Amino acid sequence: MESGIVSEDYLTLQYEMMEAQQKIKVNIEKNIELEIIEEELNFEKPVLPQLKQVPIPLPLFHEALLQIAHVLIEQNTLIENKLIDTLKQLKKEELVNWIKSSIMFDTEFFQSFSVKNDLEAWVPHFVAEQALRPFLHVVSEKCTTIIHKFDVMGTCPCCGEPPRLGKVDEGENKLLTCPRCETDWNQKKNACVHCGEDREGMLIYLGMEEDDSILLEVCKTCRNYLKLVEKEKDKKKSAALIDLETLPLDFVAQEEGYGDSN
Numbered sequence: 186m187e188s189g190i191v192s193e194d195y196l197t198l199q200y201e202m203m204e205a206q207q208k209i210k211v212n213i214e215k216n217i218e219l220e221i222i223e224e225e226l227n228f229e230k231p232v233l234p235q236l237k238q239v240p241i242p243l244p245l246f247h248e249a250l251l252q253i254a255h256v257l258i259e260q261n262t263l264i265e266n267k268l269i270d271t272l273k274q275l276k277k278e279e280l281v282n283w284i285k286s287s288i289m290f291d292t293e294f295f296q297s298f299s300v301k302n303d304l305e306a307w308v309p310h311f312v313a314e315q316a317l318r319p320f321l322h323v324v325s326e327k328c329t330t331i332i333h334k335f336d337v338m339g340t341c342p343c344c345g346e347p348p349r350l351g352k353v354d355e356g357e358n359k360l361l362t363c364p365r366c367e368t369d370w371n372q373k374k375n376a377c378v379h380c381g382e383d384r385e386g387m388l389i390y391l392g393m394e395e396d397d398s399i400l401l402e403v404c405k406t407c408r409n410y411l412k413l414v415e416k417e418k419d420k421k422k423s424a425a426l427i428d429l430e431t432l433p434l435d436f437v438a439q440e441e442g443y444g445d446s447n
């Protein structure tokens with residue numbers, strides 16, 4: 186199977202975003218006080234929406250938004266400086282809504298913000314999501330010791346994102362890894378991560394011509410997919426980076442009619 190092409194500009198933008206997020210994370214780590222109380226959590230739901238207090242201080246999020254917006258403007262000359270002015274003017278209540286809406290992946294909220302402020306439709310949500318990620322990385326690290334207790338069907342047990350990436354070896358499990366919050370968790374290898382389908386022959390594997398170390402696992406029942414990489418090979422890379430490098434597989438999967446939108 187042949188994979189699609191990903192534009193150089195898109196890749197550069199994403200690499201720059203990852204670098205900016207690293208810097209933001211170093212800065213916020215020291216300033217976030219977050220205590221995860223195991224007894225208060227339902228292990229069948231993702232952690233993030235269950236936290237009583239959102240672990241994202243407004244001034245830190247505001248700063249992260251501006252840092253991300255600057256990187257975006259540097260990389261994409263079509264985005265105007267108006268974006269920065271608009272972001273600078275966000276009031277407390279608006280920032281609360283931005284945080285809530287980015288956690289919940291509320292596309293409509295950001296679309297109406299774009300219309301109201303005459304910004305390109307995709308920009309506010311993109312900036313919000315990219316600014317949110319370093320905070321999610323911190324939450325994920327705080328959950329490392331308890332995350333294996335969670336059994337959440339079809340989403341990341343930390344942030345609630347649908348899974349799309351797994352690492353495999355000879356063992357019986359696959360290690361799922363979340364490009365949004367960098368949480369790793371185990372699941373049975375021979376079951377669909379989206380719907381739990383584990384009957385024989387219902388999961389099929391498609392190989393790529395260019396790289397035999399990556400596979401697409403597709404489920405005949407829910408028609409969703411998962412990208413699989415070799416556990417050993419990509420050990421040191423972040424999930425976000427592997428996700429980016431395997432982006433052509435998403436195109437293949439979607440072309441074949443698999444994915445959330447089907």
Ligand SMILES: [Zn+2]
Nearest residue numbers: 341344363366
């Ligand atoms: Zn996640």
Ligand SMILES: [Zn+2]
Nearest residue numbers: 377380404407
């Ligand atoms: Zn399935």
